[in-house]
Amino acid sequence: MTQEQYRLFGAEMSPYSVKVRAYLRYKGIPHRWVVRSMDQMAEFGKYAKLPLIPCLACPDGTGLQDSTPIMEKLEAQFPEPSVRIPDAALDFLSALIEEYADEWCNKHMFHYRWYYEPDAKSAALRIAQEVVPAGSPAGAAGQMAPSLEQRMVPRLSFVGSGRGNTANAAFIERSFIRTAQILDAHLGERAYLFGARPAMADFGIYGQFKELLSDPTAGTWLRGNTPHLVAFVERMEDPQALGDFEPMANLMPGLSRLLRDEVAACFLPWSDANARALAAGQATFSVHIDGVDFTQEVQKYHARSLAEIRRKYAVLREDARLNLVLSDVGAQRWLEG
Ligand SMILES: N[C@@H](CCC(=O)N[C@@H](CS)C(=O)NCC(=O)O)C(=O)O
Known part of the structure; x- marks a missing residue:
């Protein structure tokens, strides 16, 4: 390893880790991928303030966490090829x-990974295989997997899912199928979401759908129903500008559907309700979306990221073209906060 090289601590099973890895590859930023396995924990701990991956160890000895800010910070240092749209x-x-x-498709991902037993068993084994220390005896991963599964399945409640919560589970699956179908149609006409080169959005969508594709139930459905989306995920492994x-007019038919039916109809009202419940000191909240009363535990991180996207919107509040799109799809009121 050269002194100048970045090291990305992550895991193949972590959507945010593979998202940042694809970004580093696209930008041509020299880096080394380090699986945060059990024998890397001490090294990881030197850079990570929170026990979360990805964590980027920078050549100056500092550590960066949280995928979006990591990419925004690198974008300033390595402007070309830009993932920002002029x-x-x-x-x-x-x-x-x-x-x-990052915040909503992760519900799809986490739900499909842990809700059905064959998926949960498959995921637990694959995670265990990644994290067991090098040189472990054969069978070590298999021994570790059941406890991992037991720990993760109850965490379905973090995304509003949970075995026995059939109403929320059906809602999450409807949203997943709708999202995948809209993306598939849109990506049938172009290589990336905004044209012939990747933008910030592509990395977020890729991270969650790469994981969905790796899991038995969601992966089988995606392979059978959304070939363009599958090809996109494969392209994003090592994305290239083509x-x-x-221009906006070309993109809007597909993007408007996603923004209207998913972002404005499901995600933003849910995120707004979560932030309000957090401010009111509630432990759980309920929101009526897509004909369902969706109830779940309040999540702190989502409130912070909603504030951040509202801050980005506030900068462009006078942009008439943007306001036309956002009001047309029903997203504007949620962004005004
Ligand atoms: N908002 C963060 C989310 C990071 C995150 O939730 N990482 C998960 C894995 S995908 C994690 O580290 N969970 C705890 C663990 O795996 O030990 C980001 O974008 O980087």
Whole structure:
């Protein structure tokens, strides 16, 4: 390893880790991928303030965490090839879809990974295989997997899912199928979400769908129903610019569907209700979306990221083209906060 190299502590099973890895690859930033296995915990601990991956160890000895701020910070240092879109309105939509992917498509991902027993068993074994120390005896991962599964299944409640919570589970699956179908149609006409090169949004969507694709139930459905989305995930493993971003008029038919039916109809009202409940000191909250009363535990992190996307919108509040799109799809009121 050279002194100048970044090291990305992550895991193949972590959507935010593979998201940042794809970004580093696209930018051509020299880096080394380090699986945060049990024998890397001490090294990881030198850089990570929170026990979360990804964590980027920088050549100056500092550590960065949280995928979106990591990419924003690197973007300032390594401007080309840019993942920011010169059209400010489209660039905001890219940030909004990235936020949607990180915070809402993660519900799809986490639900499918742990809700059905065959998926949970498969995920637990694959995670165990990644984290067991090098040189462990054969069978060590298999021994570790059941306890991992036992620890993770109850965490379905963090995303509002849970075995026995059939109403929420059906809601999350409907949202997943709708999202995947909209993305598939949109990606049938272009290589990336905003045209012939990747933007911030692409990395967020890729991270969650790469994981969904690796899990038995969701992966089988995606392979059978959404070939363009599957090809996109494969392309994003090592993304290359193939041309330019497209103008707004070309992109809006597909993006409007995603923004209307998912971002504005489900994600933003849910995130707004979560932030309000947190401010009111509640432990759980309920919100009526997509014809369902969706109830779940309040989550602190989502409130912070909602505040951040609202801050980004406030900067562009006078952008008439952006406001037209956001009001047309029903997203504006949620962004005004
Ligand atoms: N908002 C964070 C989320 C990071 C996160 O939730 N990471 C998960 C894995 S995907 C994690 O580290 N969980 C605890 C663990 O695996 O030990 C980001 O974008 O980086």
